[in-house]
Amino acid sequence: MESEQLFHRGYYRNSYNSITSASSDEELLDGAGVIMDFQTSEDDNLLDGDTVVGTHYTMTNGGSINSSTHLLDLLDEPIPGVGTYDDFHTIDWVREKCKDRERHRRINSKKKESAWEMTKSLYDAWSGWLVVTLTGLASGALAGLIDIAADWMTDLKEGICLSALWYNHEQCCWGSNETTFEERDKCPQWKTWAELIIGQAEGPGSYIMNYIMYIFWALSFAFLAVSLVKVFAPYACGSGIPEIKTILSGFIIRGYLGKWTLMIKTITLVLAVASGLSLGKEGPLVHVACCCGNIFSYLFPKYSTNEAKKREVLSAASAAGVSVAFGAPIGGVLFSLEEVSYYFPLKTLWRSFFAALVAAFVLRSINPFGNSRLVLFYVEYHTPWYLFELFPFILLGVFGGLWGAFFIRANIAWCRRRKSTKFGKYPVLEVIIVAAITAVIAFPNPYTRLNTSELIKELFTDCGPLESSSLCDYRNDMNASKIVDDIPDRPAGIGVYSAIWQLCLALIFKIIMTVFTFGIKVPSGLFIPSMAIGAIAGRIVGIAVEQLAYYHHDWFIFKEWCEVGADCITPGLYAMVGAAACLGGVTRMTVSLVVIVFELTGGLEYIVPLMAAVMTSKWVGDAFGREGIYEAHIRLNGYPFLDAKEEFTHTTLAADVMRPRRNDPPLAVLTQDNMTVDDIENMINETSYNGFPVIMSKESQRLVGFALRRDLTIAIESARKKQEGIVGSSRVCFAQHTPSLPAESPRPLKLRSILDMSPFTVTDHTPMEIVVDIFRKLGLRQCLVTHNGIVLGIITKKNILEHLEQLKQHVEPLAPPWHYNKKRYPPSYGPDGKPRPRFNNVQLNPIDEEREETEEEVRLLNSTTL
């Protein structure tokens, strides 16, 4: 018996099938009835962290009506589960905020009663800071683990440290005195696979052996990663930022930020990075940090019971994620503000700041790279830049914008193909093939064989006299009296020219592979490959400008600054600007990106070049399509995300958007006091709407409130279990006073406590511009449309998204997608040539699919209005 309860309770809590559609769903074993086993709900609640206070609230925005009405109400006790959400549903920000205010008031009023209550209120007040501290600690520690393990595994492809197996190449040769100036990374302790297997370190045999081992390890890492993802946590794949954006805007994806996702994402991220695929760990680190935030928020009732408050923690967690990914705490806070967060009050800003600080501190004390920095490719520049260099910087910005536009279109086309054709059925095979192609092509080219972070580091680093890489193979013909820091521009040697060729090949390779890599079913971030592409392009441009300045120092633009023997061009700086431009083109971030890059380099004087390049790349990218890669993926997947950045410029009215439409069946409404339990249950079973307006009576049609389907179901089930005398023919009463009933009739069921007494209403002539603004700013889930106080219809978030999409297609008829001209597959269109419904993803089971167009809509029972 007890175990049954545990099971039901737990199953109910994690239910990914909406309770409402349970009866016809094969996943559910016992039908809807048994799920609501609330006999033990009290102790369950205590243990689950949903303390008794947590679930009780009344749906009043003012919060003052309950005292008088609830005295007689048997349902005054909290009904467990009311006020929670189903999987793949949208939260109501207004309702959650009211809930939090209510809770806060209750705790505050109790504060004076005893010392214990005082402590509780103090704990409650501090819990926000505590949870972000814990999140910061955990994400810093996990980032350290990922960094160290990924470095080690990357080097495992190449060889192994015999004296201490846990060291990577760099650490293996840490104390060695045998390294020479020419071959800095060779030391006797580090054995390549060829040395171990066939016993020779040089020659074609060893090259082939190393090649084979490289491919072998890359394939096995990729295979392990994808199979772990597939078996344990499918949600761990991808970058996670589009989903986190959607979740932060108020969507529920159960399990997306759970324990298993966290563990598998952490473990497989290392494998994916080590397999040499063209992906980075930065985006997934944001997801990892958000998982930590979500998990820790379960320790604090303030956050675990309130979805809106939880999202504040997640905002702070994403800041911590970027903070450890790039070693840029302030950049992380700005990233959270600019890119991911939807609701970002000042309090969250400070908490994000603090979380970023804690995370950066933890990572710094772990010191994963041994360079006392948070990232591998930290560089420090102090060389100045000159005005004429803005021109190449802007050129790099143009390149970044073009790359961003190309990447977004190509990647979306490819992902759409994966989504809609049979090819998406073989995720494991796809990963293996991509990994194999990457490994086979990457090995011969030294720049692609490197770990991408190391490649970026090498490209960012300027050529001092101490550098030995072929990128720095300049002809040195000056006399030997110059000191280290001030190296003039020099003619390039053979090494530089061959390096440029290799870099060009690497650039093409990276561009192509990244398009196909982003979106495969392993954790894959986009930042590092984008930055690498930009850095390669930037370095090439930098070297070109440098040589131009050297050979033509009498040109008027160079005349002033680039005399013979002056150091005027720094190719590393160009690489940095290019990296920022490409990242900006892909993600369309501006402020946070500049701050991140500037924190990476610690050079304040490069802000202007970076700003110029990032802004140009945003403009160029926006010319080809306004959305960044994350928005594009959100749209591709059809998440209900109402972008606050877009403007609404049409002149439609609320009446044009509301449901029901002209020819639809009327709105389904409940009346205040003359429906029976059976009537309501029938309506719930027959319709699939998520909420029902409650009106005075069929005659007057005036609006009383709004009742959510889930709350109704739960309340009726629990009433049938707990209250005596509730049968199918009992009246349901939403009104304050029970109507007088015939003496023999069963006792009425009072449901006033689940009624939202203050639903948002607009009149039918409200311009959509204002409605959209209300939805964005307040985070509404639905809004009722009235005329003279009479309910006409309802507008939901999904209706608005559909409307926006419709207008977009209407006003600017979409040119056939880029791929449509080149390759022949029509991914976005259904078989009959009509566009597919846009919201095809947010449901889980077949019954939901037919519901999708009408979700959250309500029909009028009789159409005598107006």
Next chain:
Amino acid sequence: MATLWGGLLRLGSLLSLSCLALSVLLLVQLSDAAKNFEDVRCKCICPPYKENSGHIYNKNISQKDCDCLHVVDPMPVRGPDVEAYCLRCECKYEERSSVTIKVTIIIYLSILGLLLLYMVYLTLVEPILKRRLFGHSQLIQSDDDVGDQQPFANAHDVLARSRSRANVLNKVEYAQQRWKLQVQEQRKSVFDRHVVLS
């Protein structure tokens, strides 16, 4: 009682993450306190100078002594050239924590190993055991479903069956089956229906 048990389990799993974080932090502190002699180095890179070729010097030395004069030994040049030579050398003091690296790699590999073992058990061993225990009947009736080729396909059956028994061990099994159902659902939405994360 049962709910208490379940709650404790859940609390434990929540706390384990914080424990991991704290232990890593503690480790860092520990390793800092007992700084291994091998964990610091002063590395000087000296470029070619006159007839001397470039050279890398590497020495365990404290941070304040980390300069060319202390590290470059034997000095390849004599007299007045020493200053010129040393000006070109770049000396970097670096430290690492070998204990942290070792422990991190060991933690990582053990988690990975456990997961792999569990994965092998779930995908290969368990179906065989099930077949032996319950015979062929269930396998045949669920063959028509595509999703059933994947691990955990029989979670429903086990879930339904195990409800009849009740002891502590079964509790773990419930939790496991519930989790399996969730993963199965996630897998369906990601890999089969492509509704999220594509």
